[in-house]
Amino acid sequence: MTEILKMENICKSYFMGEEEFEVLHNVSLSIRSGEFLSLLGPSGSGKSTMMNITGCLDVPSSGKYYLSGNDIDGLNEVELAKIRNKEIGFVFQSFQLLPRMTALQNVELPLIYTGLSPSERKKRTKAILERVGLADKLNSLPNQLSGGQQQRVAIARAIVTEPTILLADEPTGALDQKTGIQVMELFEELNRDNRTIIMITHDQNIARHANRIVRILDGYLTEREEP
């Protein structure tokens, strides 16, 4: 399996007034295609920063980050936006669906920025929504859907562009346990279809659904083989 993500000695620091805080210390990570990895850590451990850097929303202070072989270092905002559109599919804790748009329109959103023709977009959007089991909810607004259904729409939106990595930030955080497990089952299914998934969570039980767990604590990554 090919390596699709590689981080080498990544540091990230923020300035709070005069003082400099280093949030990530020499983080190195390599992810191969088809892996389901969970990044496990308590709040304040630096996992949000990891997510931002992985998702190309932020750039590291030092170190190298390669995504699909591309060096992210030195890219400008427009190039980063294009990488995000092509390589990353985001799933957020609070779904982040646009309330005025139907499920169909929400899923279509990233394809608009890809530059596909409207008919092609419609075709792909429908197929993906069927894939996540929402074929009968195409024209529902987010507030007409349950939490689990909303997260399915969000997942459909994340994978509709066929991204290299599906990046999920606490995907079950706003769901009850039963629905959370259903969503995790969907992730497992997607992983069986050979999709690479990085899931950020603080919950051991959720992290266990992944086939590789990386722990983050105070900005240091540690990994041990799970039994």
Next chain:
Amino acid sequence: MLWESIRMSWENIITNKLRSFLTMLGIVIGVASIIALITIVQGATNSISQQVTTLGANKITVNAMGTPLKQGLNEEDMKNISKIENIKGLSPTVSTKTNIVYQDEIKEDVTVQGKNEVYFQSNTSMLQSGRSINILDIQSKNQVAVIGQDIVTALFYGVNPLGKNLIINGTAYKIIGTLAPSSGFSATSNNETVVIPYTTALRSLGVKSITALDIYLVDTTMADDTVLDIKGILNAAFNYKDNAYSVFNMGDIIASFQSMMSMMSLLLGGIAAISLVVGGIGIMNMMLVSITERTTEIGLRKALGATPNRIQAQFLIESIFLSIFGGLIGLILGSLIAYIASTLIGVAYSMQISTIFLAVGFSAVVGIIFGYMPARRASRLNPIDALRSL
């Protein structure tokens, strides 16, 4: 891509109908007032200059106040002026106020003017019925009169005045025609006027001189030279007392009047433009609020791959939409106001294409100028901060 941005902007305007409308209101008022003011002033200008033009653009008017020795022009002076090149005809005015009588009815203080045939030739629609004063009336000093509409209604109510005898200053005049009712300023109206041959007036009205002379030109482009020639003769007639007379070139008066009116419409338009600027600030305000509200959405769109340019385009298009839309509503409203106002004042209503372009163009420019800053701010939002703000 542009189409997508337009669609998204449109949807956003639609979802916030009331707010979008209130935002547009500033532009609506601004454009409406510009359109209304310009159209009304233009309509007024057109109808006034039309009235002035019917008085004759190809005409030079001489007013002779005279000197103590010589009260006005005499026929000799007229003959001298008529010899000047470029002159088509002369129409003298001998004017006085006197009482007129028909049967037992008296009308006091009526303007009686002595004119010649040229006066009637210069304006063919002047007569309503009967015939005008002709050259034979002038030569043989006939006792004939053409009367204005107010006199017809005052003395000849329900009676055909033609052929009746009107007593002017103790002498009977046969009524040969009536003047068409004239609209317009009271100064130029001849509704309350009796016109008789000027030769007759000089003989029997007790007026000894010609106080005004309308000179019709062949070629108006040479008007300035002709004015100089006329002044030469008048100087000789009045012994170089140039306060004894005045010469007006009607063409000059029309031109200066029109430039005055266009200054006026520019000035009013400028004042109305201030409200457009205020409307623009309203749009900027609303865009900034909208961006604050939609920070998360902007962050999400950026995370999904929207480039800063896309975000900027979307918000810019939204503000241009708002202002053009406001401009169109203002255009309709302004035309309506102008139409009603023009009808009330009684001037012709004419909407010009250039006014429409001005309104729509102006509002688009307002949209761009006042949308640029908010759109730029939106495009520069950091997606991380924007997503966190939920």
